[in-house]
Amino acid sequence: MLNITNLNFAYGSVQALTDIELTIPKAEITCIMGRNGVGKTTLLQNLMGVLRPASGSIEMDGKNMARWPAHKRVYAGLGLVPQGRHIFPKLTVEENLRIGLQGRTDGQRRIPENIYDLFPVLKQMSHRRGGDLSGGQQQQLAIGRALAGDPKVLLLDEPTEGIQPNIIHHIGKVLQQLVSDMQMTVILVEQYLDFVRDIGQRVYILDAGQVVAQTQAGEISQEMISRHLSV
Ligand SMILES: Nc1ncnc2c1ncn2[C@@H]1O[C@H](COP(=O)(O)OP(=O)(O)OP(=O)(O)O)[C@@H](O)[C@H]1O
Numbered sequence: 001m002l003n004i005t006n007l008n009f010a011y012g013s014v015q016a017l018t019d020i021e022l023t024i025p026k027a028e029i030t031c032i033m034g035r036n037g038v039g040k041t042t043l044l045q046n047l048m049g050v051l052r053p054a055s056g057s058i059e060m061d062g063k064n065m066a067r068w069p070a071h072k073r074v075y076a077g078l079g080l081v082p083q084g085r086h087i088f089p090k091l092t093v094e095e096n097l098r099i100g101l102q103g104r105t106d107g108q109r110r111i112p113e114n115i116y117d118l119f120p121v122l123k124q125m126s127h128r129r130g131g132d133l134s135g136g137q138q139q140q141l142a143i144g145r146a147l148a149g150d151p152k153v154l155l156l157d158e159p160t161e162g163i164q165p166n167i168i169h170h171i172g173k174v175l176q177q178l179v180s181d182m183q184m185t186v187i188l189v190e191q192y193l194d195f196v197r198d199i200g201q202r203v204y205i206l207d208a209g210q211v212v213a214q215t216q217a218g219e220i221s222q223e224m225i226s227r228h229l230s231v
Contacts, residue, residue, distance in 0.1 A: 001026035001185045002047075002153060007056030007066075009046050016042045017209045020056070023202075024153070027179050029186040031196045031217060033229060034206035040189045041083055043206070044155050047187070048080045049073045060153070074103040079151030083158050083189075085142040089131025093122055096130045096145050103149025115144045118174050136167035143171065147178075153185040154178065160192045168192070172199045193220070193229065205229065 002024035009017040016039050024030045032040050045051040047058060049070035057064045065073050079100075088096055097111045116123040119140040125133060130141060139159055146154060156175075160168045176199055178184040190196050196203060200217035205228045213224050 001060065002187075003057075003059040004047070005057050005059075007043075007046060007058065008054045009042060009051060010054060011042075015209060017046065017053070020209075020211055022204055022211065024185060024187060025202065026185050027183040028201040029175060029179060029188055029199055031200040031203045032187065032189045032206060033191065033193075033196060033203060035191075035229065035231060038206045039209040040206055041157055042209075044080065044157050044187070044189055047073075047155060048078055050080075074149060074151075075105050077150075077152030079103065079146035079149045079154050081139075081142045081146045081154065081156040081159060083161070085135075085138045087130040087133070087138045087141055087145075089129065091130055092127050093130060093133070093141055094126040096141055097122070097148050100145035100148025103151070106150070108150075111148060112150075115147050118147070118177070119144050136163045139163055139167070139171065143174070151184070153187065155187045155189075157189045158191060159188070160190065160195050168195060175199055191229075193225070196220070 004020055004022040007017055007020035020043060032043060034040055042051065046053045049068055053066055056066060058066045060076060065076060097115065101109060121137055121140060122144050133141060159171055172195060175186055179186060197217050203215050203217050203220060204211050205213040205224060207228050212228055
């Protein structure tokens with residue numbers, strides 16, 4: 001689905017990503033792991049076009065998107081659930097979801113009902129202000145907003161951060177459902193190992209801006225954990 005080759009990015013003189021190579025298969029949950037500050041968010045932002053890589057290619061369906069602006073990548077089918085959720089606090093839940101509709105190419109202006117089926121709390125709270133929702137409800141709203149853009153590839157940046165276990169479980173089930181029922185491709189940046197083991201397939205581990213290990217979620221070794229993941 002997505003092939004990333006030789007991707008490099010620097011913040012000024014700080015090299016944040018070096019020769020990143022990733023293969024992201026369609027209709028799987030590919031996980032990007034690594035300690036704080038290793039470049040996970042920088043990688044997602046390069047994939048989305050929020051940041052532009054210095055070199056390298058990001059191919060989707062045979063097209064290299066590396067020089068494309070973010071909006072063109074959204075129209076091509078990428079959707080981001082950013083770290084920290086970035087809900088518009090003064091807009092209602094419904095208005096936040098409507099913003100996601102801007103990413104669609106089919107002109108649909110109604111919020112798809114399946115978003116409310118996946119996250120019933122968003123229906124119950126559709127007229128509440130985003131800023132009044134709990135962290136877990138905001139995370140569901142951030143995912144719902146990304147889904148409103150009808151993405152083929154959903155990128156999520158640490159969706160379990162600060163979220164209570166039953167909502168994490170629900171989010172995991174939703175992601176698995178999107179993959180199995182809608183053939184969605186998911187790129188999940190995550191530090192929560194049990195969540196990755198529960199729902200992930202392929203796993204890439206970053207350290208100091210480089211891919212240092214690649215494995216399957218069920219096969220993450222103790223050695224990988226102590227070398228690259230534990231603090
Ligand atoms: N705007 C910026 N300007 C300069 N350096 C930055 C900037 N943003 C991030 N960095 C640096 O780039 C490196 C990678 O940061 P990044 O946020 O991508 O890491 P991360 O793996 O997502 O971390 P976390 O798990 O804490 O979210 C870090 O060394 C960070 O200090």
